[in-house]
Amino acid sequence: MGLPLGFDAASAYRAMVRMRLVEEALAQAWADGLVPGEYHSGIGEEGINAGVLSHLSGRDSMALDHRNTSPLVGRGTDIKLLMLEVMGSEDGLNRGWAGHMHLMDPGIPAAADGIVGASGPLAVGQAIANAQLHPGRVAVAFHGEAAMNQGMLMESYNMAVAWNLPVLFVCKDNKWSITTYSADVTGGDLVERARSFGLAVEKVGGDRVEDVYRAAGRLIARARNGQGPGFLSASCHRPGGHFEGDPIVRLLRNPRGQAEEWGPPMIRSAREKTGGNRSDRVAAVKVLTKRGARAAWDYTVRARMDPLRRGRRLLDQAAVERIETFERQEVEQAITEARAAVGPRSTFGVARGGSQ
Numbered sequence: 001m002g003l004p005l006g007f008d009a010a011s012a013y014r015a016m017v018r019m020r021l022v023e024e025a026l027a028q029a030w031a032d033g034l035v036p037g038e039y040h041s042g043i044g045e046e047g048i049n050a051g052v053l054s055h056l057s058g059r060d061s062m063a064l065d066h067r068n069t070s071p072l073v074g075r076g077t078d079i080k081l082l083m084l085e086v087m088g089s090e091d092g093l094n095r096g097w098a099g100h101m102h103l104m105d106p107g108i109p110a111a112a113d114g115i116v117g118a119s120g121p122l123a124v125g126q127a128i129a130n131a132q133l134h135p136g137r138v139a140v141a142f143h144g145e146a147a148m149n150q151g152m153l154m155e156s157y158n159m160a161v162a163w164n165l166p167v168l169f170v171c172k173d174n175k176w177s178i179t180t181y182s183a184d185v186t187g188g189d190l191v192e193r194a195r196s197f198g199l200a201v202e203k204v205g206g207d208r209v210e211d212v213y214r215a216a217g218r219l220i221a222r223a224r225n226g227q228g229p230g231f232l233s234a235s236c237h238r239p240g241g242h243f244e245g246d247p248i249v250r251l252l253r254n255p256r257g258q259a260e261e262w263g264p265p266m267i268r269s270a271r272e273k274t275g276g277n278r279s280d281r282v283a284a285v286k287v288l289t290k291r292g293a294r295a296a297w298d299y300t301v302r303a304r305m306d307p308l309r310r311g312r313r314l315l316d317q318a319a320v321e322r323i324e325t326f327e328r329q330e331v332e333q334a335i336t337e338a339r340a341a342v343g344p345r346s347t348f349g350v351a352r353g354g355s356q
């Protein structure tokens with residue numbers, strides 16, 4: 001199948017590169033102790049974000065989760081203000097009150113919430129306002145697959161269908177909920193679950209921005225025309241793990257080395273006489289080993305799902321270089337200025353040369 005009509009590969013790639021570079025700059029700032037608290041990066045989700053955002057314009061609204069940086073970058077939020085906000089600066093986008101997890105850009109309008117599943121009610125609220133005040137505008141909620149086990153998100157699906165609201169729910173399915181395999185705690189099939197609410201559904205590989213563009217386009221056009229809300233399931237792989245400094249990534253990237261380090265103490269503890277009966281302790285070690293092996297295998301297989309690598313193939317080399325050079329200059333300038341404004345303080349995150 002060729003590229004979809006109206007799809008601009010260069011714009012999509014530019015958006016993805018910009019998102020990736022801003023995320024990398026902020027991940028580095030976190031490692032350098034400049035970001036208070038946690039930082040959840042959206043590296044690996046760029047194909048989903050860029051494909052969906054290509055269909056939004058003007059004041060279409062967005063409700064975001066804890067991986068909110070990339071969608072804001074993709075919608076044109078000022079990246080220096082965003083960086084300052086993530087670093088807790090009073091000169092930031094939200095005067096340092098929002099930090100990384102509750103970023104808000106009233107100019108879009110877009111709002112993020114760190115409570116898992118909260119992008120559902122936020123988007124439904126935006127959609128009600130849009131339907132009443134600005135027919136033709138849509139709202140998009142971005143959430144993870146594990147958020148679909150949260151009641152408030154399911155209530156949002158229900159209300160969106162019952163009131164025929166112009167909203168699209170985008171499920172970024174990376175298969176993980178922090179350190180839990182979502183499949184282990186999820187009943188049934190999530191796409192079928194969404195369909196059963198009466199949502200129009202599509203499922204795509206989120207590493208192919210052109211496929212996301214095509215599917216999101218159909219769902220957003222329906223919602224905009226008053227034909228009802230939609231649900232897009234898009235797979236992705238986040239090579240960085242749950243948040244910066246996530247120790248499980250060490251296991252997944254280097255399972256053999258980690259088994260050598262963690263294995264002997266685990267076996268010793270299973271043999272020790274304290275803490276439950278011996279067969280239970282041995283069984284626990286077996287379960288952990290099996291889960292670790294399955295996760296490491298899955299991580300290795302899915303590591304090929306880089307949306308930028310695939311996006312590059314849609315363009316010629318000269319265009320790729322032009323886009324990357326330009327975006328790198330812009331992002332480097334913004335992060336240099338933001339870091340200079342924040343100063344040398346290093347009171348948060350992990351110390352340089354820490355446990356990473």
Ligand SMILES: Cc1ncc(C[n+]2csc(CCOP(=O)(O)OP(=O)(O)O)c2C)c(N)n1
Binds near residue numbers: 147
């Ligand atoms: C209501 C609530 N419960 C638990 C948490 C802690 N928490 C933060 S992110 C997360 C995992 C969410 O998984 P998913 O929705 O799949 O998003 P992902 O992190 O994989 O992008 C959890 C459990 C939270 N923030 N809010």
Ligand SMILES: [Mg+2]
Binds near residue numbers: 144145175176177182
């Ligand atoms: Mg997840």
